[in-house]
Amino acid sequence: MAKSSLLSRVLGGLLLVLLFAAARGADAKGLKVLYSFSGGSDGGWPTSGLIMDAGGNLYGTTYGGGVVNNSICRGGNTNYTCGVVFKLSQGGAESVLYTFCTQGNCADGADPASGLVADQAGDFYGTTMIGGANDSGTVFELAAGGTETVLHSFCSEQNCADGGYPVGGLAADRAGDLYGAAGTGGNDSAGVIFEIAPNGTYTVLYSFTGGSDGGSPWAPLLIDKAGNLYGTSAGGGAINANCPNGCGTVFELNRKGAESVLYRFCSQNDCRDGSGPNPGVTADKSGNLYGTTFSGGAHGYGSVFEVTPFTVRKSRGARTATFPISALPRTAKAIFTAGLRRVWAIRSGEIFSSSIRPENFRRYRDLTRKKRPAAPLPVLLCCCMGAISMRRQLRVRPVPDQ
Numbered sequence: 001m002a003k004s005s006l007l008s009r010v011l012g013g014l015l016l017v018l019l020f021a022a023a024r025g026a027d028a029k030g031l032k033v034l035y036s037f038s039g040g041s042d043g044g045w046p047t048s049g050l051i052m053d054a055g056g057n058l059y060g061t062t063y064g065g066g067v068v069n070n071s072i073c074r075g076g077n078t079n080y081t082c083g084v085v086f087k088l089s090q091g092g093a094e095s096v097l098y099t100f101c102t103q104g105n106c107a108d109g110a111d112p113a114s115g116l117v118a119d120q121a122g123d124f125y126g127t128t129m130i131g132g133a134n135d136s137g138t139v140f141e142l143a144a145g146g147t148e149t150v151l152h153s154f155c156s157e158q159n160c161a162d163g164g165y166p167v168g169g170l171a172a173d174r175a176g177d178l179y180g181a182a183g184t185g186g187n188d189s190a191g192v193i194f195e196i197a198p199n200g201t202y203t204v205l206y207s208f209t210g211g212s213d214g215g216s217p218w219a220p221l222l223i224d225k226a227g228n229l230y231g232t233s234a235g236g237g238a239i240n241a242n243c244p245n246g247c248g249t250v251f252e253l254n255r256k257g258a259e260s261v262l263y264r265f266c267s268q269n270d271c272r273d274g275s276g277p278n279p280g281v282t283a284d285k286s287g288n289l290y291g292t293t294f295s296g297g298a299h300g301y302g303s304v305f306e307v308t309p310f311t312v313r314k315s316r317g318a319r320t321a322t323f324p325i326s327a328l329p330r331t332a333k334a335i336f337t338a339g340l341r342r343v344w345a346i347r348s349g350e351i352f353s354s355s356i357r358p359e360n361f362r363r364y365r366d367l368t369r370k371k372r373p374a375a376p377l378p379v380l381l382c383c384c385m386g387a388i389s390m391r392r393q394l395r396v397r398p399v400p401d402q
Contacts, residue, residue, distance in 0.1 A: 034058075034092045039065050042094055043084040045075055048115035048169065050088075053122075058088040059097075061112040061126060066099040072106045072135060082110040082131070085124065085142055097124075098148050106131035108148055109138035114169030114220065116142075117178070125151075125178055127166040136164035139180065139196055151178075152194075152202045160185035162204055163192035168220035168280065171229070179205075179229055181217035190215035190236065193229065193253055205229075205257045210236050213259055214249035219280035222289075229253040230262075230289060232277040237264035247275035247296070250289060250307050262289070263307050271296035274303035281307075 037044045043062030050060040064075020066084040073082035082101035088094050101110045109128030116124045122144040132138035132153035139152045154164045163182030170180045176198040186192040190210030195203045208215045214233030222230040229252070236246035247266035253259050266275045274293030281291040289307045297303035 035088055035094045037062060037065060039076060041066060042096060043086050044081065047113050051116055051118060056090045059086070059116055059124065061085050061115060063111055063113055067101040069101050069106060069110070072131060073101060073110045074130070075111050082106060083112045085116070097146055098142050100128060101131060106135070107133055108150060109140055113167045117170050117172045119176060125170055125172070127169055127180060129165055129167055136160065137166045137182065139166070139170070139178065151196055151200055154182055155185060160189070161187060162202065163194060167218045171221045171223045173223055173227060179221050179223060181219065181221060181231060183216050183218040191217045191233070193217065193221070206253055206259050208233060208236060210246065212237060212264070213261060214251055215246055218278060222281055222283060227255045230283070231280055232291060234276055234278050237261070238266045240266060242266055242271050243275050247271065248277045248293070250277065250281060250291070265293060266296060272298055274305055
């Protein structure tokens, strides 16, 4: 019995060792470190994603490393460094394409917290969080030959009406226009959405108020084929004891600069729908938007959500068409809004009829909450244009129970 028990233990131990070794081997085969930053001239503390060219080379930015400038830059630990743009070849060779803060007072920008976008000519575009002519960030172009040009220095207008401190990076359309968000500045110091045309013209498309429309848009934007922009604001929206500066929103900005709030977080009791959506959103083919919140949810540790944007269904006779509310003619919007206010209540950005309780509005589990039955909220409005119905839903997506 003793020998048998001892042998079983030995064999069991050997089996565990073999399984551990196999797991280590699997990990080693699944992950390959292509390059380790030193925090020196090669860069350090990369905080954003990469882009790849047709040859398989990778390009990105690091928040720190490069030039040391303790008075302006914030990258690194003891000695504050200003960041770089780098290239990593297929063979793992890293080369620095540009080192920030090589101009006086970091006029060329410093501390890029986001990644790059590229055009067909191989030029790169991005943002730096600080530096520039007013130490409030820049939008820059890095030509294929390595020449950096500041396309815009933020806080160039009175009271920083043009925005300040862009963190989220850029999105580009097919015409070469660049779009981004600056988390501060604007008419109400609550951030802006901006555009830079191919000729370099800078335009503020929307200035947040910090109220119900949102505020502090730190995340990158998503652009659809029609040119509409989607994003999140970390503040504004629903304001309560959980988030006195606002719990954040998901918003849409159409091509004419009209902003629509698709969802205001913390609209549910105890912020079960989440609050503080710091990252941006991604979309599926149906136009549903997905993202995460930093806090809120059933346990207070954030949520994964899905937002179905506003759609308006208009039918007259046998004809039926579905289109976003932003596509309605101005007259139709006025009729729609006026009729909606008479018949339905709008609370914290959600639409409820008097017979539907807010907590029954359609959602899924958040993080560890079990799935609940769905309860769609159709809204039907009759007016001179025929039958118009509008639906908007937010689903809180869970991590499956373990």
